[in-house]
Amino acid sequence: MASNESPLLDSTILNIRDLNLFYGQAQALSSINLAIPRKKVTAFIGPSGCGKSTLLRCLNRMNDLIDIVRVAGSITLDGEEINSPAMDVINLRRRVGMVFQQSNPFPKSIYENVIFGLRIAGINNKGTLDETVERSLRGAAIWDEVKDRLHESALGLSGGQAQRICIARAIAVNPEVILMDEPCSALDPIATAKIEELIHELKKLFTVVIVTHNMQQAARVSDCTAFLYMGELIEFNETRKIFTNPDNAQTEDYITGRFG
Amino acid sequence: MKHFWLRGEPQVIATAAALGITLLLTLTLVIVVLVNGMGFFWPAGVARAVLKDGTVIAGEITAREMGQPPRLQFKVGNRDLYGQDFRWVDRAEITSLSYPSDLIVLERKEHGNFYGFTKTVSVDGEQAAAGGDPAQRLDAAWEQVAGKSKTASSLDKQVSDLTYQAERIRQQMTRLSHDDRQGNTATIAALKGRLDGTLARIDGLAEQQNGEATELRRATVTVADASGTGKEIPIADIVRIYRPNSMTVWAKTMYYLERLRELLFDEPRESNTEGGLFPAIFGTVMMVLLMTLFSLPFGVIAAVYLREYAQEGFLVRMVRIAVNNLAGVPSIVYGVFGLGFFVYGIGSGMDRLFYPERLPTPTFGTGGILWSSLTLALLTVPVIIVATEESLAAIPKGIREGSLSLGATKFQTLTRLLLPMATPGIMTGMILSMARAAGEVAPLMLVGVVKLAPSLPLDMRFPYFHMDRKFMHLGFHIYDVGFQSPNVEAAKPMVYVTTLLLLAIVIAASSSAIYLRTIMKKRYTTRTF
Numbered sequence: 179m180a181s182n183e184s185p186l187l188d189s190t191i192l193n194i195r196d197l198n199l200f201y202g203q204a205q206a207l208s209s210i211n212l213a214i215p216r217k218k219v220t221a222f223i224g225p226s227g228c229g230k231s232t233l234l235r236c237l238n239r240m241n242d243l244i245d246i247v248r249v250a251g252s253i254t255l256d257g258e259e260i261n262s263p264a265m266d267v268i269n270l271r272r273r274v275g276m277v278f279q280q281s282n283p284f285p286k287s288i289y290e291n292v293i294f295g296l297r298i299a300g301i302n303n304k305g306t307l308d309e310t311v312e313r314s315l316r317g318a319a320i321w322d323e324v325k326d327r328l329h330e331s332a333l334g335l336s337g338g339q340a341q342r343i344c345i346a347r348a349i350a351v352n353p354e355v356i357l358m359d360e361p362c363s364a365l366d367p368i369a370t371a372k373i374e375e376l377i378h379e380l381k382k383l384f385t386v387v388i389v390t391h392n393m394q395q396a397a398r399v400s401d402c403t404a405f406l407y408m409g410e411l412i413e414f415n416e417t418r419k420i421f422t423n424p425d426n427a428q429t430e431d432y433i434t435g436r437f438g
Numbered sequence: 439m440k441h442f443w444l445r446g447e448p449q450v451i452a453t454a455a456a457l458g459i460t461l462l463l464t465l466t467l468v469i470v471v472l473v474n475g476m477g478f479f480w481p482a483g484v485a486r487a488v489l490k491d492g493t494v495i496a497g498e499i500t501a502r503e504m505g506q507p508p509r510l511q512f513k514v515g516n517r518d519l520y521g522q523d524f525r526w527v528d529r530a531e532i533t534s535l536s537y538p539s540d541l542i543v544l545e546r547k548e549h550g551n552f553y554g555f556t557k558t559v560s561v562d563g564e565q566a567a568a569g570g571d572p573a574q575r576l577d578a579a580w581e582q583v584a585g586k587s588k589t590a591s592s593l594d595k596q597v598s599d600l601t602y603q604a605e606r607i608r609q610q611m612t613r614l615s616h617d618d619r620q621g622n623t624a625t626i627a628a629l630k631g632r633l634d635g636t637l638a639r640i641d642g643l644a645e646q647q648n649g650e651a652t653e654l655r656r657a658t659v660t661v662a663d664a665s666g667t668g669k670e671i672p673i674a675d676i677v678r679i680y681r682p683n684s685m686t687v688w689a690k691t692m693y694y695l696e697r698l699r700e701l702l703f704d705e706p707r708e709s710n711t712e713g714g715l716f717p718a719i720f721g722t723v724m725m726v727l728l729m730t731l732f733s734l735p736f737g738v739i740a741a742v743y744l745r746e747y748a749q750e751g752f753l754v755r756m757v758r759i760a761v762n763n764l765a766g767v768p769s770i771v772y773g774v775f776g777l778g779f780f781v782y783g784i785g786s787g788m789d790r791l792f793y794p795e796r797l798p799t800p801t802f803g804t805g806g807i808l809w810s811s812l813t814l815a816l817l818t819v820p821v822i823i824v825a826t827e828e829s830l831a832a833i834p835k836g837i838r839e840g841s842l843s844l845g846a847t848k849f850q851t852l853t854r855l856l857l858p859m860a861t862p863g864i865m866t867g868m869i870l871s872m873a874r875a876a877g878e879v880a881p882l883m884l885v886g887v888v889k890l891a892p893s894l895p896l897d898m899r900f901p902y903f904h905m906d907r908k909f910m911h912l913g914f915h916i917y918d919v920g921f922q923s924p925n926v927e928a929a930k931p932m933v934y935v936t937t938l939l940l941l942a943i944v945i946a947a948s949s950s951a952i953y954l955r956t957i958m959k960k961r962y963t964t965r966t967f
C-alpha cells in the first residue's frame with residue numbers, strides 16, 4: 179500500500195483522505211490518500227487515462243463544472259474541508275490557482291490578462307494593478323519579453339510565452355497552491371526548459387502540483403512524486419526515491435518504460 | 439476518364455458553378471433595379487410625332503417593341519385631357535419625329551405631367567401683353583407664386599399646431615368627464631371655453647388660407663398640347679417646369695439632383711406615385727431599429743440561458759429544434775399572431791386600462807409601429823438565438839475554465855469574456871435579422887403599415903415617440919404603388935426606385951454592422967503561434 183504521510187518531514191498543505199470519484203457509474207479515482215507538502219513541487223505521473231487530471235481538478239473543485247461527477251472523501255486545505263458545502267468555491271479557486279495543458283490567454287491585452295483575477299475581485303486601483311502586473315510577470319520570467327507591449331493583445335504571443343502569461347495570471351492573485359496540468363505538453367523543448375526553470379523559482383513562494391506524462395520532467399522538477407494507475411495511487415514518495423529505488427514493482431515497471 | 443473523376447476536379451467545378459450561378463442571378467437582379475431605378479429621374483427628351491392620319495402627339499418614348507408591327511410606347515401625359523398617360527403607336531404610322539426645343543413639361547400637383555407648348559401667361563386676371571417670350575414670363579410667374587406659397591405653408595404650420603392643441607383640450611375634457619362628471623363641471627366648462635377659442639382661431643386662419651389660395655390660383659398659364667388643344671392651368675398647381683429638349687447636361691444633372699432630394703426628403707403625392715418617399719424611408723428605418731431593440735437583447739439572453747445555464751437534456755434539445763424551425767413558419771402567420779395577440783390582446787387591454795376615455799376609438803388597440811416591430815422581432819429572434827448560441831459554443835473550453843479557475847463567477851465569465859467574444863457572431867445574426875425585417879411586408883399589412891400615414895411616428899410633440907401610430911414602409915410601398923395604384927404603368931419606375939432605396943438601406947445597415955464586426959474580430963482573434 180502506498181504511504182499516506184508526506185514523504186518529507188514538512189508540513190502538509192493539502193491532505194487527501196479516502197477520495198473516491200465517479201464519472202456517472204464509472205469510477206475514476208479509488209481511495210486516494212495523499213498529503214501534499216507545502217512549498218514543494220509534487221508531480222503526478224502515470225499512464226494516460228489513469229486519473230491524474232481528475233485528481234488535480236479535485237484540488238480546486240474544477241470537477242464541479244462536470245455535471246455527472248460525484249465525489250466522496252475528504253480533501254483539506256490547511257485543515258479546511260474543500261468538499262464541504264460551506265467552502266466558498268470562489269475563494270478556494272483564488273487560493274488554489276491553475277495552469278492548463280493548452281495555454282488559454284484571454285482575448286485581451288497582456289496587462290488585462292494578468293490582472294483578470296484582481297478585476298473580478300473588484301480591485302481597480304491603478305497603483306496596485308501596475309505593481310501586480312510587474313511582480314507577476316517577473317515571477318513568471320516573462321517581464322523582459324513583454325514589458326514594452328503590455329497593452330497589446332495576448333493572442334499575439336508564442337505558445338511558450340502565452341503559457342507563462344497564464345502562469346503570471348495565476349500567481350497575480352497570490353494563491354497558496356498552483357496546479358499545473360501538463361503545462362509543457364504543447365511546447366517546444368526550449369519553451370519547456372524555460373517553464374521548468376520557472377517551476378524551480380515558483381516553489382520558493384508557492385506549493386506546486388504538476389501533472390506530467392514526461393518522467394524526465396517529473397524527475398527534473400519535482401520533490402515528491404505520486405504514481406497513479408487505473409485510478410489508484412500506487413506509490414507516493416520523494417522523487418529521488420521513486421526514480422532510484424521504488425517500493426512497488428508496478429512503479430518500477432512504469433518508470434523503466436516496461437509499460438505505459 | 440476514371441482518373442479525371444478521382445482527382446476531384448468535377449466536384450470543384452460544380453461548386454464553382456453553383457456559386458457562379460447564384461452570383462449571376464443576384465447581379466442581374468441588382469443591375470435591372472439599378473438601371474431602371476437610377477435612370478428614372480434623368481430627364482428624357484420629349485418627342486413630337488406626326489402620324490399618318492394627321493394627329494400630332496408629344497411625349498417621352500418609354501418603350502420600343504420589335505414585334506409585328508413594331509410599336510413605340512409614348513408617355514404622353516395630359517391625363518386630364520386624354521384619360522391615360524401612355525399610348526402605343528405603330529412605327530409605320532409615324533411620318534415625322536422631332537424634338538422641338540420649346541416643348542415644355544409641367545409637373546403638376548394633380549393629373550401627372552403636362553406635355554405641350556406655352557401660349558399665354560395671365561397674372562391677376564390680366565392677360566400679359568402679347569410681346570415678350572411666354573416661356574420666360576411663365577418661369578418668372580412660377581418663381582413668384584412659389585415664393586408666396588412658402589409663406590402660406592407657415593400658416594399651415596400654425597393651423598396644425600392649433601389643431602393639435604384643440605385635440606389635447608378635447609382629450610382632457612373627455613378624460614375629466616369620464617372620471618367624475620359632477621365634480622369636474624367647472625373645469626370642463628373652462629376647458630370648453632378654451633376649446634371654442636382655439637377652434638375660432640383655427641377657423642380664422644383657415645379662412646385666411648383659403649383667401650390666399652384663391653388669390654394664388656388667379657395666376658394661370660394657358661398651354662396647348664401637341665395637337666393644339668388649349669388648357670388653362672393655375673400656376674400654383676405646377677410643381678416643376680422644364681424643357682428637356684433644350685436642357686444642357688449640367689441643367690439635367692441639377693434637375694436629377696433636385697429630384698433625388700425630393701425623393702429622399704419630401705412627402706409623396708398623387709397616391710404615392712409621385713413626390714418623395716421620406717415617410718416610408720423613415721418608417722422602415724425606425725421600424726427596423728425598434729425591432730432590433732426588442733429582438734437583440736431578448737434573443738441574446740435566451741441563447742445565453744440555453745447554452746450556459748440550462749441543463750442539457752431532452753427539453754433543451756426540443757426547445758432548440760423548435761427555435762430552429764420557427765424560421766420555417768410563413769411570415770403571414772406571424773402577422774396573424776401579432777394582430778390577435780399584440781393588437782387585439784395586449785393593445786385593447788392597454789386601451790381599457792390607460793385610455794378608457796378615448797374608447798371606442800382605439801389607441802394601441804389597432805395596428806401601429808410598436809406592434810409591427812414586436813411582430814417582426816418575434817419573426818427574427820430565432821436568427822439571433824441561433825447565431826448567439828453558435829458563437830458561444832465556438833468559444834474554446836479553456837477560456838471558461840481559465841476564468842473560473844481564477845475565481846470568477848459564471849456571470850463574470852459571461853459578461854467579461856464570453857459575450858464580448860461572441861459579439862462578432864451575434865452581429866452576424868443581427869445583420870441577417872435586420873435585412874430580413876427590412877424586406878418583410880406580409881405581416882406588417884396586418885399590424886400597422888399603411889399606404890399613407892398622416893404623421894411620422896417620431897416628431898417634436900410630446901411624447902415624441904408615438905408608438906401607437908401607423909407608419910409607411912418601403913416594402914409595402916412597392917406592393918401598393920406597383921400593384922394597387924390606379925395608374926400602374928406610370929408607377930412602374932417608382933417601383934424600381936423604391937426597390938433601389940430599400941436595397942440601399944439594407945446595404946448601408948449591413949455594411950456598417952459588418953465594419954463594426956471586423957473591428958471586433960480583429961480585437962478577439964489575432965492569434966499566432
Ligand SMILES: Nc1ncnc2c1ncn2[C@@H]1O[C@H](COP(=O)(O)OP(=O)(O)O)[C@@H](O)[C@H]1O
Nearest residue numbers: 201206224225226227228229230231232233244
Ligand atoms: N468529463 C469526463 N466524463 C467522463 N469520463 C471522464 C471525463 N474526464 C475523464 N474521464 C475518464 O476518467 C478517467 C481519468 O481521466 P483523466 O483524469 O483525464 O486521465 P489523465 O489525465 O491521467 O490522462 C479516464 O478513464 C477518462 O476516460
Ligand SMILES: [Mg+2]
Nearest residue numbers: 230231232359
Ligand atoms: Mg490529463
